[in-house]
Amino acid sequence: METRGPGWWAEARATIGLAWPLALTNVSQHAMAATHALILGWFSTEALASGTLGANLYWLMMAPALGTAFAAAPVMAQARGMGQRRGGAARGWVREMRRGARxxxxxxxxxxxxxxxxxxxxxxxxxxxxxxxxxxxxxxxYLRAMMWGLIPFSGFIVLRGFLAAMDRPGPALWVTGAAVIANAPLAWLLVFGAYGWPGLGVVGAGLASALADLLMLGALLVLIARDRRLRRFRLLGRFWRIDWPRLREVFRIGLPISGQMLLEIGVFSAAALAMGWFGAAAVAAHAIALQVSALSFMVPMGIGQAATARVGIMAGRGDAAGAWRAGWVAIGLGAGFMLVMAALFVLGARPIAWAFLDAAEPQAAAVAAMAAGLLTIAGLFQLTDGVQVVAAGALRGLKDTQVPMLMAALGYWGVGMPVGLGLAVWAGVGPAGIWLGLAAGVGLVAGLLLLRWRRLSVASREGEAFAGA
Incomplete structure (x- = not known):
């Protein structure tokens, strides 16, 4: 039995209803990182540069695990869609969602x-x-303090994927919002010290991050356990029992996601390392531009996560037209938002840069000027950055992850980094050249993923099997 999905406007409303809590959750999570950057920038330029280098290595090392954490979302979304196709009477889909999460x-x-x-x-x-x-x-x-939040944060991502598949993104948003509120004064206290507490500098920022991650996981587990509809899944019951077939599926879907994330995070981490060749001011300017552009990126990333859930549910229901419609609606929403962000970046580059700096710092003026230039370049690739992350999310809903990983490799490392280094070092453009290369790489990835989504979704509408389903 095939279940027909909603029309265009109904799909847009459903996607927005799911995406905005996910996007705000992402924004809130990034707000903690941006808060640390602000606090470290006020502490010293060297602290901001050290924190930036450490954070880039942290996310690079986290990418392999994040891929398998993100793989939970399409697995559980398709399981729920299959349950809807069967009228929801069978309890098998509940078991499949539990197996996917574990x-x-x-x-x-x-x-x-x-x-x-x-x-x-x-x-x-x-x-x-x-x-x-x-x-x-x-x-x-900084890393030795921050690393203890890795396992709690990854667990939080898996649980957030479960909530997205259940159309219940609210608890993750509430938990993250509470963590943001608690994190700012905690980070300030740990970095600068007050009321007899010694300031720990950059170590304090890392410790605050780890504590916030632990708080988010614990609070989300409590909220799920208290919800009558959600606790029936018993996600952590008999956690020690390994489900080998489902574990292999998670690795099959998740490792390419890990690879794609590693390639994307890696190219920005490599850019930060390359900035280190130009001195602390260049690293600090890169940190500001990266924090701001990453903040805007959190919204289309949330739309992409919603696309994974919406496309996955439609695919599980056997509704090819619904999956096709869900993906294109999400891509359009992501592109529209990022067009607005592009204008904001280009027009407000200097004021945004100064918000991260203390004017009394000797290098503040040089950092602000450099950061404003990088933000202007970032504005030029906002649209393509939004399109590529939403298209990748839609493809994950079809469990298509291997080819997107190869496309990311070509765009980021075949084009983006070589062009960036060529402009920065050999052409003498300096730090701005690295960001121009990143813009070129992101643009290519966006185009390739868009073509991939068009081909697979159209093929599915014409009666071919869903990719990975």
Missing amino acids: SALVATVVLLVPSLLLLWHGERVLLALGQEPALAAGAGA
């Missing part, structure tokens, strides 16, 4: 072990990559 959690923890070992030796890694000893030391200390 397997994603197990896979995530397994992949985090080597990441934690590398982060513990973060200073040595950064020194081997040619970073200044003082900045590497600060970043290493």
Whole structure:
């Protein structure tokens, strides 16, 4: 029995209803990172540069586990869609969602072990990559405090995917909002010190981040356990029992997502390392531009997560036209938002840059000028950045992850980084050249993913099998 999906306007309302809490959750999570950047920037330019280098290595090491955490969303969404196709009477889909969540959690923890070992030796890694000893030391200390939040944060991502598949994104938003409110004064206290508490500098920011991650996971588990509709899934019941078939599926879907994220995070991390060749001011300017552009990116990322759930549910129901419509609606919403952000970046680059700096700092004027230039370049690729993340989310709803990973490799590392380094170093453009290369790479990835979505979704509408289903 095939179930017909909603029309265009109904789909847009459903996508927006699911996307805005997810987007605000992403914005709230990034707000914590932006808060740390602001506080460290007020503490010192060197602290901001150390924190930026450490954060880039942190996200690079987290990418493998995040892929399997994100894989939980399409697995559970398609399981729910199958339950709807069967009239919801069978309890098999409840069991399938539970198996998907547990397997994603197990896979995530397994992949985090080597990441934690590398982060513990973060200073040595950064020194081997040619970073200044003082900045590497600060970043290493930051990472040793921050790394304890890796497992709680990954667990939070899996649970958020479960809530998205259930059309219940609200609890994750409430938890993240509470964490943001608690994090700002906590980070300030730990960094600067007050009321007899000694300031820990960059280490304090890392510790505040780890505590916030632990708070988010614990609070979300409590909210799920207290909800009558959600606790029936018993997501953590008999957690020690390994479901090998579902674990293999999570790795099959999740490892390419990990690869794609590693490629994307890696190219921006490599850009930060390349900025280190131009001095602390360049690293600080890169940090400001990256924080602001990443903040705007959180909204289309939320739309992409909604697209994964909406497309996955339609695919599970066997509604090819509904999946096609859900993907295109989400892509249009993401593109529209990022057009507005592009105008804001170009017109407000200098005021935005100064918001992160203390005018009394000796290097503040140089950092602000450089950051304003990078923000203007970031504005030029806002549209393509939004399109690529939403298109990737729609493809994940079809469990299509391997080819998008290869497209990311071509765009980010075949074009983006070589062009950026060529402009920055050999053409003498400097730090701006690196960001121009990133813009070129993101644009290519967006075009390729859009073509991939068009081909698969049209093929599905014409009666061919869903990719990965």
